[in-house]
Amino acid sequence: MYRRRRMAVAFAVVAVLVIAAGGIYVATLFARVSDNIAANSVERPEGGTVELPDWKGPVNLLIMGSDTRAGLTSGTYGDDDVEGSRSDTLMLLHVNAAHTDATLVSIPRDTMTARPDCTYPDGSTSPAEDVAQINGAFDVSPFCTLDTVREMTGIDVDHFVVVNFDGFIDITNAVGGVDVCLAEPVSDPDSGLFLDAGPHTVQGTEALAFVRTRYGIGDGSDLGRIHTQQTYLSALARKVKSAGTLANPVALFSLADAATRSVQVDSALSDTGTLVGLASTLATVDLGNMTLLQMPAEDYPYDTNRVQPSFEAETLWAALRADQPVRLGGSDAAPASDEQQDAPEGGDTSAAPDEGSAPPEDTAVTLGPDVRGQTADKTTCAGG
8 A cells, every 4th residue: 555645736836835835944935935926916906905814714726827928938839929818727726624635626718607897907897798718807817817716616716826838837847847648649739749658757848838738639629638737737746745845945945936936926825924824724635635627517509619617517616615525426536557657655555644634525525427537646647
């Protein structure tokens, strides 16, 4: 039996966690990261009082990957003439009140849903829309995306983290690359990914191409790309944990500094002490108790290239609103790839003692077998 590994990071949350852990371990890192974050914090355009969260109950955080090309230093990525910005990746993280279970829901960028009134940074207003593509809300402001997700899900989410292409590349390089697996060869000139089937270590622009590839893997849909991203996120979390990054001040400084240079947060998260509190909510979540899944979706009836939340999505939102753990009905039972079987750490095959109790399984909500996803402790191949 392999030793259980504690949850250390999750995708863009890796930036938040290493920032916070840095404040705990290294004073110079604390100051450097504070400066980075303060320079990139965003105030709500319509103003209002900023309340710092205490993270004592359930935690909800919106994680956005921006496709903006403005100000990038790492490349042009083909569409550098595209105006505006969209949330190319959109994920809702929920950590339960006991801080023993986490759910990371990927919301397809092509999701059609209602959008509320939103305020541009200059104070002008974008009128509400009965239906709009969800990734377009980001072009108004990250707060518009936040409000749209809150309206769609009914979940009280007030804080966000945004990572652009530069930030993603910096994070991947800082950990020395991430081990991934492909079930089939990929030749995708749109993303710039050209790899044979099997295991690979990707970093830099190749890692970015891996998570951006859409037409090179599977059916070419955004749902297929979400699966690819989930295989990467799980591998990133395992890499940071197995490398002992959080216990290595030099590695920690490199990762946190790199991550925060291109990370944007809402103004409440610009307080580094608040980030330390956020880190503590995830510190006791085992990788096996973190579920990564796609929002249950169905074809949008007026455009089959778009999707809308399915009936089962409301089951998911209701479970998260009630702070119930979510389990997958079939997808997460898939075996790990032959190329990348998990190995016990340090040769120790005994079970590590629990530092916290997982939620009782009789309170868990199990989604249908068609909902795709995995737990973060599983190694899977993209395109499989």
